[in-house]
Amino acid sequence: MANGTQEPFVVGSKSFTAVAINTAAKAGEWIKSKLGDINRVDTKYSSHDLVTEVDKGSEKLIRNLIMTHFPDHSFLGEEGVEPGxxxxxxxxxxVSDAEYLWIVDPIDGTTNFVHGFPFFSVSIALAYKGEIIVGVVYDPARDELFVAEKGKGAYMHGKKTTVSLDSKLSESLVATGFPADRNGALPINLKGTLALAPKVRNLRSGGSAALHLAYVAAGRLSGFWxxxxxxxxxxxGALLVQESGGKVTDTAGKPFHLAVRNVLATNGQIHDELQQKLVEAEATGL
Structure with missing residues (x-):
């Protein structure tokens, strides 16, 4: 955790990480209080990507809390952006020129939330001059909080997280997602799924990319794309994986940056093998 003296994690006496943790926990509590109280469902982008008033309320709460502490910082949240x-x-x-940029998904896994499937999360990251320096992913259903600070490791409830030791795809549990973009991303991801399913120990698709990345960091998954x-x-989630000893790139194997949309995150050991299989299947999306 930030010790109160080290830049760039602290402004004055305020720890960025402490604010991120506190904000994620408060948003998670609020989301949990709304379970079973889903009054209205709007459809965003496609029927696979449902959004509720809870999404919007969670983002408003997060934005207000962060801006109270850091009014000069920039903010990028999912709800403020048109679908697609x-x-x-x-x-x-x-917002790419912002010195400090908070990047927030108020509920990653909205469809799960709407259906009462308990696999969703709050994702809060802070980038400093384009580089992620703080990452927090909170799973309210399990009350699991994953935290990373650049250069200081990643933790789940104070215990250091480390990636899995699997060295071969055939030994690995790997996750993917089924994108809402049915005409563009979905068919490409299905190609990769078809190619990888016989090569891995098994495949999972939980429906929250942020949690999948947190699970790679915690060693529960060996890879995710x-x-x-x-x-x-x-x-x-990318910072969680990196600070846990794993590797994050785009699906072509190039270094991760904020504009990456096709992501590959692993324990490092299976990275090249998994990336190669995506290339062979023409499933990198690039």
Missing amino acids: PEASSKALKE EIGLSAWDIAA
């Missing part, structure tokens, strides 16, 4: 890949890329570009994600899905 073009809008996501444009929104990121508009998905086509067509946005910065708010990946930012916090």
Whole structure:
């Protein structure tokens, strides 16, 4: 955790990480209080990607809390952006020059939430000059909080997280997602799924990219890939994986940065093998 003296994690006496943790926990509590009280469901982008008033309320709560502490910082949240890949890329570009940028997904796994399937999370990241320095992913259903600070490791409830030791795809539990973009990202991801299913120990698709990344960091999964994600899905989780000793790139194997939409995150040991299989299946999306 930030010790109160080290830049760039602290402004004055305020720890960025403490604010991120506190904000994620408060948003998680609020989301949990709304379970079973889903009054109205709007459809966003496609029927696979449902959004409720809870999404919007959670983001408002997060934005207000962060801006109270850091009024000069910039903020990129999913709810402020029109659905679809073009809008996501444009929104990121508009804030790409910000010195401090908070990148937030108020509920990653909205569809799960709407159906009462307990696999969703709050994702909060802070980038400093384009580089992620704080990442928090909170799972309210399990009360699991994953935290990373650049250069200081990653933790789950104070215990250091480390990636799995699996060295071969055939020994690995790997996750992916089924994107809402049915015409673009989904068919590509299905190609990768078809190619990888026989090669891995097994495949999972929980429906929250942020939690999948947290699970790679915690060693529960050895790898995760998905086509067509946005910065708010990946930012916090990417730092968790890196600070746990894992590797994050795009699906072509190039270094991760905030504009990456096709992501590959692993324990490092199976990275090249998994990446190669995606290339062979023409499933990188690039």
